[in-house]
Amino acid sequence: MIKHAVVSLSAALTLVVTLAAGTLSSPAQAQADERASHPATEEQRQARPVQQGQMGGMITPIEPLPFRNSLEERRFRALVNELRCTVCQNESLAESTAPLARDLRMEVFALLQDDRSDMEIRQFMVDRYGDFVLYRPPLAGHTLLLWFGPILLLLGSLIGAFIVVHKRRQALK
C-alpha cells in the first residue's frame, strides 16, 4: 500500500515539475529573442518576399533565384534545409524570414555559383558560426554521447527489462 503511494506520488510530482519547467522556459525564451536585435530589410518593411514553395504549395521565405540547372537548385534546397539560422536557432535557413538568414542563403547561392562543393559550403559556415549551424552535428569526440546516447539508453532499458522478466519467471517456477 505504502509502496504504491510513493510510486504514484513521485510520478505525479515528476509530471508537474516537467510541465512547470516547460511553461517557465517559454517567457524567458521570448524575452531573449526580444533582446537580440536584427536589421529589418527593405523587403520586410514592404512585404514579406513569400513564394509558393515546391513542397505541396507550402509557403517558404526563399526568394526566387536564377539557378543554372535543377541539380543546383536541389543542392541549394538541401543545403539551406540542413543549415541552422543562428539568430532564430530553431529554424533552418530555408524556413527563416530573418534578414541574416536571407544573407546566408545568398551566400550559399553565391558559393554554388562559384562551383564549390557541398562539403566546402558546409565548412564555410562552420568556420564562421561553429558546428552549431549544422543540424546534423559531426561525429567527433565531444559528440559521441549525442550520437550513441539513445542507443545506449535503449540497450540499457532492454537489459533492465530482460533482467526483470527473467527474475519474475524464476519466481514463478
Place this chain on the structure above:
Amino acid sequence: MIRMLIPLLVFVGLIGLLLISLPTAEQRRQVASPLIGREVPNFTLPSLHEPEVSYSTADLRGQPFILNVWGSWCFSCRVEHPYITRLGEEAGIPLVGFNWRDERDDALTWLSRFGDAWTFHMVDEEGRAAIDLGVYGAPETFLIDHRGVIRHKHIGPVDETSFADLMRRIEEMRQEAGA
C-alpha cells in the same frame, strides 16, 4: 524498501538536472564563436563619414583595437551606447565601428543624436563582411590584438560588468603589444 525508493531517486535526479540547466539556459543560447583565437578576416569597407575613403582590417595590424558592430535600427546599441562611449574615451586603443546593414543617412543621424566616440566607422551595407566575422546580431564587440588575432567576442549590449571585463582584457592586450 530500497526498491520503492527508485522512482523517488529518479525524480530527485530530474529535479537536479533542471536546477543545473535552467540558470545556464541563456548562456547556452549564445553561440561560441569559432573565430576566437584566429586571425580577423581581411575585408575592406567604405567609411561612414567619407564614402570615398575605405578602411581595411589589415591597415590596423600592429596595434590592438576594438570592433563594435552596430546599426541605427538596433535598440540594444542605444542601451550600450554610454559604455561604448566610455570605451572610446578610456580604452586608449582605436574603437572601430562596424555599421551593419544600415542606411547611411540613418546612421549619421543616429550618431549626431547620441554622440560619436568611435575612431572611425566601416560600412557593411550588404552584410557580406559580417558573415565572415560570424556576426549574428547587433550589438557585438570584438577585441583584436596587435597580431590581428581575435581575442574576445562580447555578444549583446555592453553593461557595467562586461565593460570592466573588456577593459581588463584591453589592458592585457596593450601590455602585450608594448612588450
